[in-house]
Amino acid sequence: MFLxxxxxxxxxxxxxxxxxLPDVLTKLSNGAFTGYASFIFQSSTAILVFxxxxxxxxxxxxxxxxxxxxxxxxxxxxxLMITTGSGALNVYKLxxxxxMCIHALLEGEILYKAQDLKLxxxxxxxxxxxxxxxxxxxxIYTDEHSAMIFYKDGNPLGFFHDGASDIETSSSxxxxxxxxPGAKIDLFSxxxxxxxxxTNLLEVTNIQIIWDTCVxxxxxxxxxxxxxxxxxxxxxxxxxxxELEDQVKSIVxxxxxxxxxxxxxxxxxxxxxxxxxxxxxxxxxxxxxxxRAAKLLVSGTNIKLxxxxxxxxLSTGKIEF
Amino acid sequence: MEKFFELLTQMNPFDLIQVIFWGVAGAISFYxxxxxxxxxxxxxxxxxxxxxxxxxxINPWGHYQKLTAFHYIIGxxxxxxxxxxxxxxxxxxxxxxxxxxxxxxxxSTIAVLAVSGAFLVINPxxxxxxxxxxxxxxxxxxxxxxxxxxxxxxxxxxxxxxxxISKGFIAFGIVFICIFIWRGSDLYLQIFQWDKDWQDIISxxxxxxxxIEEYIGRVELSQExxxxxxxxxxxxxxxxxxxxYRLLK
Numbered sequence: 297m298f299l300x301x302x303x304x305x306x307x308x309x310x311x312x313x314x315x316x317l318p319d320v321l322t323k324l325s326n327g328a329f330t331g332y333a334s335f336i337f338q339s340s341t342a343i344l345v346f347x348x349x350x351x352x353x354x355x356x357x358x359x360x361x362x363x364x365x366x367x368x369x370x371x372x373x374x375x376l377m378i379t380t381g382s383g384a385l386n387v388y389k390l391x392x393x394x395x396m397c398i399h400a401l402l403e404g405e406i407l408y409k410a411q412d413l414k415l416x417x418x419x420x421x422x423x424x425x426x427x428x429x430x431x432x433x434x435x436i437y438t439d440e441h442s443a444m445i446f447y448k449d450g451n452p453l454g455f456f457h458d459g460a461s462d463i464e465t466s467s468s469x470x471x472x473x474x475x476x477p478g479a480k481i482d483l484f485s486x487x488x489x490x491x492x493x494x495t496n497l498l499e500v501t502n503i504q505i506i507w508d509t510c511v512x513x514x515x516x517x518x519x520x521x522x523x524x525x526x527x528x529x530x531x532x533x534x535x536x537x538x539e540l541e542d543q544v545k546s547i548v549x550x551x552x553x554x555x556x557x558x559x560x561x562x563x564x565x566x567x568x569x570x571x572x573x574x575x576x577x578x579x580x581x582x583x584x585x586x587x588r589a590a591k592l593l594v595s596g597t598n599i600k601l602x603x604x605x606x607x608x609x610l611s612t613g614k615i616e617f
Numbered sequence: 618m619e620k621f622f623e624l625l626t627q628m629n630p631f632d633l634i635q636v637i638f639w640g641v642a643g644a645i646s647f648y649x650x651x652x653x654x655x656x657x658x659x660x661x662x663x664x665x666x667x668x669x670x671x672x673x674x675i676n677p678w679g680h681y682q683k684l685t686a687f688h689y690i691i692g693x694x695x696x697x698x699x700x701x702x703x704x705x706x707x708x709x710x711x712x713x714x715x716x717x718x719x720x721x722x723x724x725s726t727i728a729v730l731a732v733s734g735a736f737l738v739i740n741p742x743x744x745x746x747x748x749x750x751x752x753x754x755x756x757x758x759x760x761x762x763x764x765x766x767x768x769x770x771x772x773x774x775x776x777x778x779x780x781x782i783s784k785g786f787i788a789f790g791i792v793f794i795c796i797f798i799w800r801g802s803d804l805y806l807q808i809f810q811w812d813k814d815w816q817d818i819i820s821x822x823x824x825x826x827x828x829i830e831e832y833i834g835r836v837e838l839s840q841e842x843x844x845x846x847x848x849x850x851x852x853x854x855x856x857x858x859x860x861x862y863r864l865l866k
Contacts, residue, residue, distance in 0.1 A: 553779035555710060562713040589713055591654045592706070593780040595865055 300343070300398060300456075303331055303390040312337070312383035317374050318504045320385070325349045325498055331389040332398055335373060337380050342373045345399045347392065350496035355402040365403055367501055374503075374510040393453055394463065397446035400432040400486030407432075408483040413474055416481065425483075426450040432485035436473050443470040533617065540613040541570045547609060548586060551602040552593050559589045574617045579610050631844060636671055638851030643668030645858040650719070656709055658722040659702030664854050666695035666726070670755075671851075682748060683737045689751040690733040696762045698726060703769045703789075710776040749814040753807045759800035763793045782864045788857035795853050799846035802839040811836045 312335060321344075324333060328349035335342040339359035345352050354369040356376070364372050377383070390398065408416075413436070425434070429450040436443050443457035445467070454463035455470050473479055541564065548556035563585040564570050572578025583606060590599050643665040650661030670692030709715060737743075743751065767790060774786040806812040810819075811829045819825040829836055 553777060553783075555713070555777055555780065559713045588654070588715060589709075591865075592656055592709060592715075593777055593782055595781045597866070598781060 300332065300334070300388075300401075302386075303388040303394070306331070306387040306389055308384075308386050310385040310387075312377050312385055313381050315377065315385060316507065317370075317377055318507050321351065321498060321503055324387070325351065329387075329389070330392055330395050331387065332395065333385060333387045335376070335383055335385055337376050337383040340372075340376055342369065342376065343398075343402055344373075345395060345402060347395050347399075351498045352395075352495045353399045353403045354497060366497065370497065370501055370503060371506055371510070374507050375514075378510050378514045393448045394446060396431055396448070396486060397433050397453065400484045401435070401444070404432055404484035404486035406482065407485055408481055410480050410482065413479040413481055418474070418481075421481075421483070430485050432483065435482040435484070436470055436479060437482075438473060438476045438479050441473045441476065443473045445470055536613075536616055537570045537573065540573050540609070543609050543613070544573065544606060547602060547605045548590070551598045552590050555593065556590075559586055563589070573610055574614050579614075583607065583610075631848070635844075635848045635851055636668075638848065638855060639668040639671045642851050642854035642858065645855055645862070649858050649862055655715060655717060655719050655722070656702065656705050658719045659698050659705060661702075661858075662722060662726050663695050663697075663699030663702055664858070666691050666698060667854070670695055682743050682745075686737055686743045686748050686751045687734060689748070689755045690737070691730065692755045693758050694726070694729055694733065696759050700762045700766055700769075703766050703773070707769050707773050707776075710773055745814065745818050749807070749812070749818065752814065753804065756800045756804040756807060760797060760804055763797040763800065767793045767797070782861060785857065785861040785864050788853070788860050792850065792853045792857050795846050795850040799843055799850050802843040802846065806836065806839050806843070811839070 306329075320333070324344075324346055326349065329346045330348055331346060333344045333346070335344075340356060342354070342356040344354050354365060354373070356364045356369040356372045358364075408421075424430075425432075425447055427450065430447055431449065432447055434445045434447065436445075441457070443455060445455055446453040446463070452467075454465060455467050456463055457469040457473070541560070545557045545560045548560050550556075552559060563582050564572060566585060567578045567582050572582050583603065586606065587599060587603055590602065594602070646661040646664035650658045650665070670688050672688070770786050770790045770793065774783055774790070777783050777786075803812070807815070809832075810827060811832065816827065816829065819827055
């Protein structure tokens with residue numbers, strides 16, 4: 297995303313995670329704001345251009361350079377605000393004319409795109425801009441540098457280049473870039489500021505619904521992720537419990553014989569499933585039950601040995617959970 | 618006490634030895650019932666009751682006919698209690714359920730004996746023939762339940778054969794075989810009216826005759842089998858409980 301002139305800052309570096317898009321838009325709209333709001337995320341940037349409180353332009357540019365405008369851009373912005381949990385909001389007030397030029401830059405008609413300056417008669421082009429009384433923006437750039445000239449009714453409003461924070465009246469930087477090898481130009485034109493006033497995205501979109509849908513979608517995504525994680529955790533726990541149960545059965549079977557496995561099954565069932573093996577009270581009841589049944593089948597000496605082994609296995613097992 | 622010692626001197630030494638062995642078996646089984654799990658209580662109490670049923674020979678008041686009949690009732694209750702115990706053990710082997718408590722077993726056994734005693738008290742004094750009937754019923758029940766217990770013991774052994782005490786059930790199998798032969802031979806004599814009690818009864822009844830002389834060989838064999846099997850039963854019960862006690866120690 298190219299840099300834009302900062303104008304006069306209203307807010308800078310507001311944490312996006314604490315904001316709600318409908319509230320931000322309502323506030324700027326109700327305040328008859330003219331200028332732009334930029335949302336800076338780690339991998340995306342969104343620019344919202346306001347003209348006297350009317351949202352005239354929205355642009356969201358992703359990490360891969362993919363651009364979205366209008367309704368899609370609003371939806372994408374809402375989604376970014378909800379899902380990223382980070383980002384900063386900057387709001388800059390601009391003059392009505394400059395706002396019009398920003399709109400041209402973002403969403404205006406492209407007259408020239410990436411044209412090599414060497415192949416263009418720049419003087420003829422500037423004359424055409426003047427003669428046609430164009431509103432718009434001429435962008436001159438190389439791979440490393442960029443400068444913009446904003447026009448109103450064919451007359452330059454000012455110059456803006458990388459590294460600057462505001463509009464300048466001097467054209468020297470623009471001329472310097474134009475002189476660099478490989479310099480290219482883009483020319484964007486737009487309607488007049490007055491004509492732009494007829495557009496208000498806030499009137500044709502229900503931002504509250506967009507926001508609520510995104511919130512609900514995000515919540516359902518989180519719920520789904522949580523559910524998947526819980527399911528995964530449950531599977532892991534259940535697998536570990538099954539292993540512990542098998543170990544317990546082997547110990548009891550070693551001393552009691554094949555009926556030992558049946559005794560373990562019965563005690564586990566009586567104590568609410570194999571989760572009792574990792575629960576302090578459940579494990580105690582389970583041990584008592586196994587001991588009571590084993591007394592009918594095994595010598596006292598072997599019961600003592602078996603209970604020691606069981607106790608040790610359950611203690612080790614509990615640590616793993 | 619004088620009467621008791623007089624009875625001891627009058628007793629056939631073989632019968633006296635048999636009673637002594639049943640006494641030892643009864644003491645061991647009763648002791649076993651105290652220190653072990655609830656399921657063993659019925660079995661132990663049952664074997665202890667056999668001693669009481671066999672002790673009529675040394676009972677100073679044994680000449681009271683109702684008391685003699687009571688001895689036979691005790692014998693019947695004994696095998697029923699033992700069978701109940703083995704059934705419970707078998708159920709445990711299949712379901713691993715252990716329910717109830719020892720006190721209920723003790724109280725229930727005493728209650729059954731008390732009701733049996735009351736039955737004798739409210740009825741007329743039994744004649745020698747009635748007492749013989751009591752004895753025959755006791756033997757019949759013993760024989761039937763011994764066969765049933767042999768099957769139960771086999772099934773228990775099959776279920777727990779790789780546990781410490783499985784061999785103890787083989788010992789109990791031997792016990793039931795001995796008891797089956799002991800009681801079976803006695804019942805055989807009673808069914809064909811070759812038993813001593815019947816001979817005593819018909820000696821007073823001139824119109825009755827007996828064919829015992831014709832089968833004296835098999836009668837004597839049955840009597841000897843009954844005596845030795847009875848003695849072996851007492852020894853095997855004492856031995857089985859001692860063996861079981863060692864296995865469970």
